[in-house]
Amino acid sequence: AQSVSQHNHHVILSEAASLELGCNYSYGGTVNLFWYVQYPGQHLQLLLKYFSGDPLVKGIKGFEAEFIKSKFSFNLRKPSVQWSDTAEYFCAVNLAFGGTYKYIFGTGTRLKVLA
């Protein structure tokens, strides 16, 4: 079955540390990939997305993600995190299945950045 895995459920970092959150999906066809972020008390919002072209995607607030098709991965990175990056991060995949499209979310990763 199609699924999205986020193996890191909780991550704690100090400010200025580098961040990489893993996202792997299981589906052999064409996919579109997303990272969403939910800051404390705020809406879930789109961080970045990949549809086609350059597999390295840049999003808001200095985040980027790289689509590696051979690894079925779409890891999120940031070279230097800030306290304000404390949030929950969700990876999502949109894929064609059964004549329609399905949007599948990972279980989320809670990031806490220590000042």
Add this chain to the structure above:
Amino acid sequence: SQTIHQWPATLVQPVGSPLSLECTVEGTSNPNLYWYRQAAGRGLQLLFYSVGIGQISSEVPQNLSASRPQDRQFILSSKKLLLSDSGFYLCAWSVNQRGPGETQYFGPGTRLLVL
């Protein structure tokens, strides 16, 4: 610009009571609409989606139902709440037909506690 509203923000209901959660979208026509439930450590589970007035698709069997009486209104209901219905309910919309270019945008959510 488009905005999405959900109410109430928080709801405490006794077991066996009915439920009605409302979601409305402004600034767009004929959106795709979605109801998700977000549970800690389990990501976002798609409950229902709608591509038009009166058109509802259910993703998982459950104690809940959805209706779309107007183009930009999506309602989540239950006749008799169960304890297991407690959770955080998110409404989302997208502007395109369901497909590879679809990006979903989320509302603020409703936290439901069934006692």
